[in-house]
Amino acid sequence: MSDQKVAVIGLGSMGFGMAQSCLRAGFHTLGADVDRDLTERFREVGGTAESLAEAAGSLQAVIVVVLNAQQTEAVLFGESGIVPRLQAGAVVLACATVAPGFARDMEARCREHGVLYLDAPISGGAAKAAAGALTIMASGSPEAFTAAAPVLDAVSETVFELGGAAGAGSAMKAVNQLLAGVHIATMAEALTLGMTQGITPAKFVEVISKCAGTSWMLENRAPHIVAGDYTALSQVNIWPKDLGIVLDTARAAGFSAPITAAALQQYMVAVGLGLGRQDDSAIAKVYARNAGLTLPGEE
Amino acid sequence: MSDQKVAVIGLGSMGFGMAQSCLRAGFHTLGADVDRDLTERFREVGGTAESLAEAAGSLQAVIVVVLNAQQTEAVLFGESGIVPRLQAGAVVLACATVAPGFARDMEARCREHGVLYLDAPISGGAAKAAAGALTIMASGSPEAFTAAAPVLDAVSETVFELGGAAGAGSAMKAVNQLLAGVHIATMAEALTLGMTQGITPAKFVEVISKCAGTSWMLENRAPHIVAGDYTALSQVNIWPKDLGIVLDTARAAGFSAPITAAALQQYMVAVGLGLGRQDDSAIAKVYARNAGLTLPGEE
Numbered sequence: 001m002s003d004q005k006v007a008v009i010g011l012g013s014m015g016f017g018m019a020q021s022c023l024r025a026g027f028h029t030l031g032a033d034v035d036r037d038l039t040e041r042f043r044e045v046g047g048t049a050e051s052l053a054e055a056a057g058s059l060q061a062v063i064v065v066v067l068n069a070q071q072t073e074a075v076l077f078g079e080s081g082i083v084p085r086l087q088a089g090a091v092v093l094a095c096a097t098v099a100p101g102f103a104r105d106m107e108a109r110c111r112e113h114g115v116l117y118l119d120a121p122i123s124g125g126a127a128k129a130a131a132g133a134l135t136i137m138a139s140g141s142p143e144a145f146t147a148a149a150p151v152l153d154a155v156s157e158t159v160f161e162l163g164g165a166a167g168a169g170s171a172m173k174a175v176n177q178l179l180a181g182v183h184i185a186t187m188a189e190a191l192t193l194g195m196t197q198g199i200t201p202a203k204f205v206e207v208i209s210k211c212a213g214t215s216w217m218l219e220n221r222a223p224h225i226v227a228g229d230y231t232a233l234s235q236v237n238i239w240p241k242d243l244g245i246v247l248d249t250a251r252a253a254g255f256s257a258p259i260t261a262a263a264l265q266q267y268m269v270a271v272g273l274g275l276g277r278q279d280d281s282a283i284a285k286v287y288a289r290n291a292g293l294t295l296p297g298e299e
Numbered sequence: 300m301s302d303q304k305v306a307v308i309g310l311g312s313m314g315f316g317m318a319q320s321c322l323r324a325g326f327h328t329l330g331a332d333v334d335r336d337l338t339e340r341f342r343e344v345g346g347t348a349e350s351l352a353e354a355a356g357s358l359q360a361v362i363v364v365v366l367n368a369q370q371t372e373a374v375l376f377g378e379s380g381i382v383p384r385l386q387a388g389a390v391v392l393a394c395a396t397v398a399p400g401f402a403r404d405m406e407a408r409c410r411e412h413g414v415l416y417l418d419a420p421i422s423g424g425a426a427k428a429a430a431g432a433l434t435i436m437a438s439g440s441p442e443a444f445t446a447a448a449p450v451l452d453a454v455s456e457t458v459f460e461l462g463g464a465a466g467a468g469s470a471m472k473a474v475n476q477l478l479a480g481v482h483i484a485t486m487a488e489a490l491t492l493g494m495t496q497g498i499t500p501a502k503f504v505e506v507i508s509k510c511a512g513t514s515w516m517l518e519n520r521a522p523h524i525v526a527g528d529y530t531a532l533s534q535v536n537i538w539p540k541d542l543g544i545v546l547d548t549a550r551a552a553g554f555s556a557p558i559t560a561a562a563l564q565q566y567m568v569a570v571g572l573g574l575g576r577q578d579d580s581a582i583a584k585v586y587a588r589n590a591g592l593t594l595p596g597e598e
């Protein structure tokens with residue numbers, strides 16, 4: 001075992017994989033989640049059987065992999081927030097997708113407690129999280145990078161070092177989510193328009209994935225529609241949140257983002273139709289419903 | 300020399316390359332363009348020195364690589380249109396991006412003259428055209444495919460056979476253009492939003508091209524913005540035309556395509572700003588102007 005002692009707060013599909021990667025690196029790793037079943041499951045695979053309250057003072061690093069800014073703030077500074085109980089020089093790696101301004105605020109509040117903060121949003125999905133092969137868009141002080149280095153090595157394949165202060169990492173993540181969210185919705189718009197012209201979803205994927213119209217998201221998500229399988233690998237619900245962050249950031253900057261705005265409306269329709277917890281490729285159902293089309297696997 | 304005798308009508312960046320590929324395959328190849336300099340230049344590289352009027356009756360194939368439906372119709376059926384002068388069994392390969400309904404109409408009118416028609420829009424750019432390595436989204440009768448086979452072999456690397464009648468090829472091309480046009484505009488939206496957050500265009504390309512937000516168009520076009528080089532490899536003017544075809548096709552099908560509609564408006568602004576003949580990556584200038592940003596290479 002290494003002498004690193006870390007906590008992973010949030011044991012969803014991404015956090016659980018990152019916590020496993022920390023175990024594999026030999027760290028004493030404590031997992032925490034509001035869902036006690038997940039915490040227990042992580043203990044069963046080797047997680048340290050200590051409460052967060054007991055362990056806080058001896059942690060070198062805390063990885064926060066919760067859903068959003070609100071949960072991040074609650075975990076760090078809420079009623080039983082961990083930051084006031086960390087030792088000076090410990091580092092928080094904040095992985096949720098949040099607005100750049102929120103990341104800067106969290107960095108400043110951690111600094112008041114002598115705690116380092118790495119703005120560290122992640123990209124790559126659950127499989128890469130479990131394999132320790134995530135991409136991290138990181139920014140923070142040199143001291144925060146140094147303190148976080150063992151953890152970054154354990155959980156990631158690529159770390160983009162984007163600047164000396166929090167905010168830049170979250171800004172790059174927002175830019176990536178803008179593209180990813182628009183590309184999924186545009187794939188659905190194109191696939192279903194093709195259906196009105198007699199192009200099957202399978203033929204669409206076969207041809208377009210080899211043409212200039214392809215995207216990473218198209219190749220990843222369109223096969224779900226072909227298979228009629230909307231088991232959530234990444235939920236529709238992610239996009240109102242993440243594109244909302246993009247548009248909040250844009251508005252604060254006096255920036256017009258009409259394509260993102262149009263895509264967000266399509267995700268809002270999907271949520272309104274009750275598709276929020278389905279795979280985000282289910283945005284195709286919005287287009288299919290609007291045009292009276294029957295997608296693969298539907299009656 | 301093979302005994303194939305073909306004409307290429309339209310010697311722009313795509314047509315010239317396709318005509319060169321026909322020469323390389325050993326065909327008697329006649330090049331025609333309203334710009335006599337281009338016709339002359341093609342004769343200098345080996346094109347047959349015969350007029351279209353003289354040659355028409357002995358051609359096996361005519362490749363039409365003009366800008367749009369209007370020009371295609373003029374070339375085929377206009378005042379000095381070629382179809383009435385072709386021998387029975389000759390094939391027209393129609394490569395412009397046109398509406399599926401237009402392609403079906405042209406096929407029917409060719410049939411009246413005993414002429415075969417292959418709906419054959421192309422993808423791949425000028426470099427691939429010159430190398431005989433285009434992708435062709437083709438549909439038409441088995442007889443049209445058979446008659447076109449030597450030419451398809453000469454000019455393309457990949458031929459997608461999309462059905463037994465004209466229309467399917469153009470439909471797939473429209474779907475591809477929807478994606479390609481939206482992806483270019485979305486790249487510009489994301490790149491410039493990043494600039495408002497301190498992310499340089501160079502850093503944007505470095506990071507995003509390795510993340511889930513990437514697309515074929517992003518990787519191809521964003522470097523033009525980084526270099527500040529808007530020499531037109533593909534013009535802004537292409538997109539009001541092609542996305543117009545997409546939205547006409549969508550409207551005719553009772554299909555709502557809000558993301559395409561939003562992207563088209565951004566291209567319309569670019570045209571309004573006088574950027575129509577610049578490289579399509581110049582759509583970034585619309586966003587930069589709206590947000591008061593200075594792109595690389597600008598003062």
